[in-house]
Amino acid sequence: MSGSGGVALRSAVLRRQATRAGRSLSGLGLAVRRAAGRSRRRWRQSLQLRVVTTTMLLGLVVVTVLGSVLHSQIARGLEEARITNAQYEALALTAEAQTQWQASTSSSVDELNQAARDIMTRILSAAGPESTRYVVMSRSAGNDSDVVLASLQSGALGLSVVSPDLREAVAADPSTQQVQLTQVRLDGRELPAVVVGSVVQVPTAGPYDLYFIFPMEQEVETMGLIGQAFVVAGVILTLLVGAVAVVVTRQVVDPVRRAGEVAQRLSAGRLNERMPAKGEDDLALLATSFNNMADSLQSQIRQLEGLSAVQQRFVSDVSHELRTPLTTIRMAVDVIHAGREGFADTTMARSTELLAGELDRFEALLADLLEISRFDAGAAALDVEPVDLRGTVGKVVAAAAPLAERRGSTITVHAPAEAAEVDVDERRVERILRNLVVNAVEHGEGRPVDVHVGVSADAVAVVVEDHGVGLRPGDAANVFTRFWRADPARARTTGGTGLGLSISLEDARLHNGWLQAWGEPGLGSRFRLTLPRRSGGTLHSSPLPLSPRDL
Structure with missing residues (x-):
């Protein structure tokens, strides 16, 4: 019994928790719908909000497009400059390496390998510590010498970075410097890099390919800073455009709002309301035209009210004045109608019946006119x-x-x-x-x-x-x-x-x-x-x- 009671208790607790969670989600959904409804109403009712929002969105699109174009042009310029500098630097370093190989007296394989390491160290140190580059030396594809030197690399980037296409291009034209853009992975980051390939003649060992790898870390950092600057400038420019739009639209919307408020007061019967008209611009012309229209409407309405009052008074007076002679006519008609059976002429009897019927209609019309006059005068009241x-x-x-x-x-x-x-x-x-x-x-x-x-x-x-x-x-x-x-x-x-x-x-x-x-x-x-x-x-x-x- 205790086990089944515990299960029932846990089930009840879970049901209560699920009910509370459902109520919370329902309340959250209701709040979201209400907020969305208020936003839609605000959007439909505010011309200034629509104009400012549209202007900011268009400004954001223009800034985005312009920033993208400038960003791509700057990136292309930095890339071209880096390739040119890499070519000149690789050309100078290759010449320096060739000169040192020609001055070398090494003959054995070990001596040549040691000389290769020394030359690589010297050409790397010749450019200064601030220059970031990697050097790879490998045996050329067309080298048929019996002396084989070990492939060398100066750091984390080795021969795997050099694509087969670049190696084939260097082998096909050893006298010309070959350049290629590639992606390298350095310190966990993917970076673009310039790879320049040349050929040096190693005494006894024959031609060897010399590849210089220049990662564009500085250029990537520069473009990152430029991108951040573009984003910040774009946001600031969009906000400034929005502020300008607010100021400009307010100058237009405020008079329109005042015109709407004055029109509402006019429709409520306050016919003396007018718009303030200052200056000589289009808005001042609008205010002047609006006021002239209001003056004309006020004059016509007062004229119509006067005519309506005269008409209502006329209907009321005529209706009341007609009741006295109508009462007399009714009495006479009732007497004639009661004695119609004694008329020898059937035409006279029929005329009496028609007279009584038309008099009934006339009395009904008079009663309706009196009722209408009460409505027009605002004198009608309810007995609820x-x-x-x-x-x-x-x-x-x-x-x-x-x-x-x-x-x-x-x-x-x-x-x-x-x-x-x-x-x-x-x-x-x-x-x-x-x-x-x-x-x-x-x-x-x-x-x-x-x-x-x-x-x-x-x-x-x-x-x-x-x-x-x-x-x-x-x-x-x-x-x-x-x-x-x-x-x-x-x-x-x-x-x-x-x-x-x-x-x-x-x-x-x-x-x-x-x-x-x-x-x-x-x-x-x-x-x-x-x-x-x-x-x-x-x-x-x-x-x-x-x-x-x-x-």
Whole structure:
């Protein structure tokens, strides 16, 4: 039991450690994504950042290319200089060695080997201790003398460094100095080296090849220093280019930013905002033109506001003034309409019915105009209370049932089982839904009308869908315009005023809600009302799709 308990304990500890590690990795990934998101937003929002970064990158590319070209040219120059110096030095040392061989009196093999070592030591010491070179002496390929001397090398680099191609070249033309570039390994480093080959005549022993190896250590160190200097200079130059770009772009971006800030304040209604205009350059011209445009817009807006105020006052005054004579006319029409059965002339009776119907439409239009004037004056207010929209939809559908029956349409409600409770002014919401349902029946061409109710955590939506004529492209943006009609030639059959959808849109906006339209010819149309569940809330999405394609 104790053993199994220990295993279980270790397993639990390992699981906890794995869980903590997973959480740490998840937190790290989330932090990285957030940082990347902030960087992307900063990149998209800052013109100065993009210009400075692009300038620095282009400057870095130019400095890199230029530095590479200069570096390669300097390296080529040092290489050519080293080869030339090596040739002259090897030529002098070869002549010195030949002179010493000619003055030598050695005859035996041992004496000749000792003389070779002495000559190698003397020619190495003749150039001074600061000169780094290696000497190799080996029997020439064409030497047929019976006296064979040992091959000599002065240090770590020996005959293995000399390539077969160089040895063949020396053997083919002994009278000419042969040069070759190669790579050698010295003190654990790979270094380029110049190998110069010549031939000396050894008394009794015949021709021997003499190779001088010059490692380019100093040149490599020089190029390393030059490369470091180029890197440091490139970084400094790139930073300087970036600093210059910051200064230059600031002179351009700052006025543009100020123009953007002034434009935002203008769009917020602060029409007296202007840009500071100094100097005579292009930016000053931009500021002057911007200010002139703002002056013109301010003048036109004030003119339009004056005209709108006059129009609103006119509509309000006319609507109120018409109510008194309209009341009198209504009383007279009601009396005449009530006695129409006693008219001997059927034409007179029919005219009375038409008069009563048109008076109803006139009263509805007058009521809508008064409501519009309240919206324009900012006097509309909400009487908010908790309402289950399923009941409101039911009342609207029941009221529209006689009209739907006359038009040959059926209205079907699709509501969820859960309550669609929302804080609204039920009178206004009922008016919105009534306008939508009546319009759907009128334009549905006798086809079914569907009313969908959707609920989410933050919003409630109602979609009224018909399958009639639909909307042409662009009509969805115009259906809420006052007195707008999709087909001006089509006769009205239900006595609409042309203001229903406009008032509905204003009612939806009072609730911080959305009223949207979708339609296509032959596919019908859909109107969606979306309301926040709590008064004063903000909408981010709707529980129901606007178009059938989103289903």
